[in-house]
Every structure is written in structure tokens, then in C-alpha cells.
Amino acid sequence: MTTAETAYAGLDAETLGFTLDAISDFAARNLPQQLLLDLDAGHEFPEDLVRAMCTELGVHLLFIPEEYGGMGGGAFDVYRVCELLSAIDLGVATGVLATFLGSDPILWGGTEEQKTHWMGRIAEEGLLMAYGATEPEAGSDLGALRTTAERVEKDGDVVGYRLNGAKMWISNGGYADLYSVLARTPVGPTWFIVERGAEGFTHGKPEDKHGIRASNTAALSFEDVFVPADRVVGGMEGQGLVQAQLVFGYTRLMVAAFGLGAGWAALDRALTYSTTRIQGGGPLSQKQGYTHKLIVPHACRLEAGRAFIEETALRLDAGEPSLNTEGAIAKYMATEAGNGAADAAIQALGGYGYTREYMVEKIRRDVRITTIYEGTSEIMEMTIARDRWQSHLKTRGSFYHDQARELEALATQAPGVGAQAAALAAHALAEILERARIKRLTRNQHVLFRLGSLMARVESAGALARRAARARAGRLPEKADRHLDAGALATAGRIYAREAAADVAAEGLRWTVGGDGVSSDELPAFERSLGMAAIHEAQAGLLQDMDSLARSLYARVKA
């Protein structure tokens, strides 16, 4: 994937490094742990600090192209920054994300004039933005939106629009200077740029939330709000849903990075804690029943998510358009892994984990949002399944067999990175999809969604194996994270690929049989076609690998 000839958009490695260091320094000075706990307890949005992150640090410049006064960061840079921000505090990170999201319709769908004006102002003034899509009746199904934009005409020309309706759950809703708002024109959903203080535009009180309590979430209300015609994003009605789709690959990567950062922040705390907590005559870090349940599998799942995020970010920065499905896989994998890791971290700290002081309880509540906003996990499963189902049909069933063959080739070149087991998983998935096609099992929405989940796991196992192989060959991109060294990554690759293969075999078989797609007579032959014996054989050495990865993870804590 990383060839010398490919030109990637974004910052150079040194500038990204400076940016990450500057954010860490800012957090060390301004966001100590006690303040974060207090903001959470008081449900307080630290407006001054979030604004200072823009005006002092210039975080918002990252996603603004250089021609509009920004730094011109790419998807990879945004992923690294989002991961770091969420490891600091997901509430604060959401305040920053809302500006990223709010400006996206302008950046991707705006006219050149609009981009120059608005992106220039955001860059120069550090304006706080909000992204107003969701409504009380329109969440996952944005097409159901009811906010209307009625044309205002003068002498036969459209001079503006009157907005009426309500938005719900809008991050920065009570504090933003500028809002992008999706409303229905006679031609269809359209993005509008609305400034704070416009007559008839009000916001509700802050929502009382489960987590990310340091972020502000509020409803918006529009009563005959006049918006001049030059604030229709792109200058044309009816482009709203298309423009929203254009950025999903990119924006879902940001939330994926949130899951990753928060998940690792929780797991790192569990790792540190368990080195000094003595139970049963020794530190918990030396108890296999502890590490192999509460630490090791979560590290592998997080790194599988990271591998997929990095591949997708590189492809976006190389100029591939949208990558919606890949964004969905990245978000699904990394946010589910982040939730799993944070939950395990509470368990890993026992009673202390359940108290507020140790932070993992807050991280667990905070990271919960990542499987909900920017598309729920179920919508991700649907997105992935629908797209890859088409690929299966178009290639006459060879889509995942082809991926498996590429992984087999990788296993020959780079043995021991998990490529072999990932190939078994991909072959098995191809067989399950084909049986689902013949027996028309995807008429069951549940089967379709379970397949989406298996597709994400299989593709992430492949991505992790490729990443481990590149790390071993010293070919990771310069800007890549180096949380784990090459040896540990290869071990994680082997562990995760075994898990993916076992999941595909067990769950795939379960839903195929559960949907009456395989009769009892056909079952032995179908199991053989899935390569069940090979998948079981591939589990050999699993415990040894888990022991080895636990040692690597704890060596990091000591270092």
C-alpha cells in the first residue's frame, strides 16, 4: 500500500509530531485529572479551554486546507490527533470534533467562494461550530427529517429561505458561533450555514448525559429563521444527503480514533494498576486468568481496529474518494473494541474501578457514545453488509476468496503475522455468504447484520496481519503509531486472526443453520467447506502467544 510513488496529502511526520506534543503539553498544563473529574461531576463544558485549543493551539487548523489559512492535515493526521484528544478526555474531544464535523459540509460541498469565506473565517477567528443533522424523528434515518426551508423570493429571484423545525442532540449546540443545518427544501434535504444569534434561532438547555459530560449537547429550534440564499451549501438545493455521504469515510474515521484512544487510555490504566495490585500472593499482572481475559484480547482488538483505521486513512490521503464502507468498518471495529476495553478495565481494577477516582469508570461512560453518534453500530453493520454483499454478488462469490488468496501470499512472504488464519477466516466467510445467497438468508435483517459484523472482523484481521508484516519489514508509514513493536504486533496479529476465524466459523455456521440454510444431512459437508478442521488446528499455540503478548504489554508499562 505504501509505495514510494504515492503522494499522500497531509502534514509531514515532524509537523504531526510537534502538533501531538503541543496538544499533550496543553493537556498537562490545563486539563489535570481532577479538573476532568470535576467537569464530569458538574456536567460542565469548559468553553474557555475548548476555545483556547483553537485560538492558542490551533487544533482547528489541522483540518482546514492551506489555501484557506489552515495546516492542510490529512485523514491520517486527523486520526492521530483524535486518538490523542480522546485519550485525554472524550468530552473535550467531542467539543473539538463538532467543529471538524460542522465545517465538513462546507469543505466538501461548498462553492469556492463559500470555502474561501467560511473556512477562512474559521481558521482566522477559531470559530466554534456545530453540526445540525439529527432531529427528534430523524436519527439513523436522516431522510425522515422535518425541518423545512421555505424559499423567500423577491422579484422572481430566491433571495433566501425561512427555516422552521427542531434539531436534537447537537454537540456544541449551546455554544457554537456557526452551525451547519440540514433542512428540507422543495427539492430535498439541503445544508445551510446559520450564524449564532439569527432571529428566531434558539437552543435548549444542556442534555443531562450518561457520559461525555464535559461536552455540551443541546436541541436547536428554528422559528421562521431567515437564511440568505448565499448560505445554501454548494449553491444548489437538494444536495444535502449526498454531501453528508461524501464525508462519512472521513468523519467515521475520527470517531473510530476516539474509540481507539479511549480504549487504550482505559487499558493502559489497567496495565499499570495490575503491576502493583497484589492478590493471591503476587501481582495481578502475573495471573494468566486475569491478563488473558481482561487485557490481552482487548489490546488485540484495539490494534485490529487501528490497523484498519490506518489503512483507510492512507487510502483517503492518497486520493481515493469517500470510502464509506471502510469508514464504517473502522468505526465499528475500533469503537466496539474501545467499549470492550473500557468495560474490562473497570473489572480489572475491581472495586476501585467502580469508583470515580480511578478514571476508568468515566472513560467507560464516555466511550459509550462512540457506538451511537456518527452512525450506530447497527447502522455500521448494515452499511458494511449491504456493500460487501454487492461485492460478493458482482464477483460471483470470489470477493472474500480473493482476499484470502492475497493473505495466503502474504503468509508465504511474511510468516507468523496472522495472515494464514486471516485467510482461513476469509475463505470461510465466502462460503457462508454463498450459502446465504443460495438460501436467501439475507432476507432476515438479523442475518444480514451478523454478516456485516463478520465481514468487519475478517477484513480487520487482514489489515492487522498486513500492518504487522510492514512493521517487521520496517515499512510502517513514518506517521504511524508505534504503540506496539513489530514482534508484539505480529503476536497480536496471530491472536486476533485466530479469533476472527473461530468467530466466522462458529457464528457463521450458527446463523446459516439457524436460518434453515443447512439441513442436518448437508451439515458435515458444509462444515468441511468452511475449513472447520483447519480453523480449529490454527488455534494451536494460542496460549503461548497470549503469554508472549502479555509480557510485551507489561514490558511497555515498565519502560
Ligand SMILES: Cc1cc2nc3c(=O)[nH]c(=O)nc-3n(C[C@H](O)[C@H](O)[C@H](O)COP(=O)(O)OP(=O)(O)OC[C@H]3O[C@@H](n4cnc5c(N)ncnc54)[C@H](O)[C@@H]3O)c2cc1C
Ligand atoms: C451525546 C450526543 C451527541 C450527538 N451529537 C450530534 C451532533 O453533533 N450532530 C448531530 O446531527 N447528531 C448528533 N447526535 C445524534 C446521533 O448521531 C444520533 O443519536 C444517532 O445517529 C442515532 O440516532 P437516534 O438517537 O435517533 O437513534 P435511532 O436511529 O432511533 O436508533 C435507535 C436504535 O435503533 C437502531 N436502529 C435504527 N435504525 C435501524 C434499522 N433500520 N434497523 C435496525 N436497527 C435500527 C439503532 O442502531 C439504535 O440501536 C448526538 C447524539 C448524542 C447522544
